[in-house]
Amino acid sequence: MKVRCPNCGALFEAEEEGIAECPYCGFRIKIGEARDFMYPLKIQNPRHFLMSFIRLQSISPNDVDSKARILEQKLYYVPFYLFFVEASGSAHHGYISSEGFGRVEFMNYIAVPAVEGFDELINYPLPAKGRRYFERSEIKGKLLEKTLDVGKARRAVIETVSRSLKKEAERYYHWGGVDVSLETRYAEMEGLVYYPIWRVTYKYGFFTYTAYVDGVDGRIPFAEFPISGVKRFVNLTFSSLLLLTGVFTGKLLMGYGITAPLGAVGTAVIGAYPSLRKSLRVKGRASEHRILNEVKEEIMPEEEAFRFARQLFREI
16 A cells, blocks of 8 residues: 655555555654654753844844843644645736746645644644654643644645745746636645644733744744834834925925925825834744745835835926
8 A cells, every 4th residue: 555654745655554664764654543743842941042033133122132031931732734735726917828827836745733823833844854653641741632623724724825826926927916726736634743832921121022932943933022122213213204305395396286295295105104114013023934024024124215216206
């Protein structure tokens, strides 16, 4: 019979019962038995890994390590449904044409938390090595029970794959506004994996922040962190300058009718809004395995300045 290795995903021939060893990675498989797996805990001090990651964020304060106070760090063994997914379809931009049509394909494992409240861990890449069969006696933290049914998890997998293929098409074809239609979709649940995750709550200043730390290798799936007051001040200053520039330019253009001044002020308001919004935020969010949308926006606002200047010159 053909067996798919739950560790590396390879297909190989094996007997219908007993123990089979994967010829590719050496993982030993119990044929016909339960497909529940676990990873042993290796990280005992999640604070060290968390603070090291936060210090790498360009907008975090320099003293976060010394002034952050840990309120709680709790170890959970989070159950993950492990799906093997194959999907293919078409991506198109605007009207279907040779310039706006392309093929997209996906084939990989996707892990989905089988418990609610851990949405940040959807499609978290579990390590390829270190998995073993589940032994309750080896659980050192709080073991979470499944609360999400397989059907709902499968739908989350398909949605995740669709978003992933859309982003891939946008990068590869250099399109914006891509639509993806999946013609084939296959998601087979390969097993249940219990994975150690630290949930850390800490306080910095007047605010409380939450983060997850991988209990196997110290990666940071998701973290909230304080934004430096200097960075917020820079954004506030920049937005104020944009607004003042728009008002000043509007006054200069008063002699050309009402349209030009209103256009200049309106353009300034639109250009200043992103920086003003950033200046009012006190919490940032980051992940070690994926780029969050708001992290992309945390680049210094030169791009916004050039966009504002181009719009302003059009008004003039």
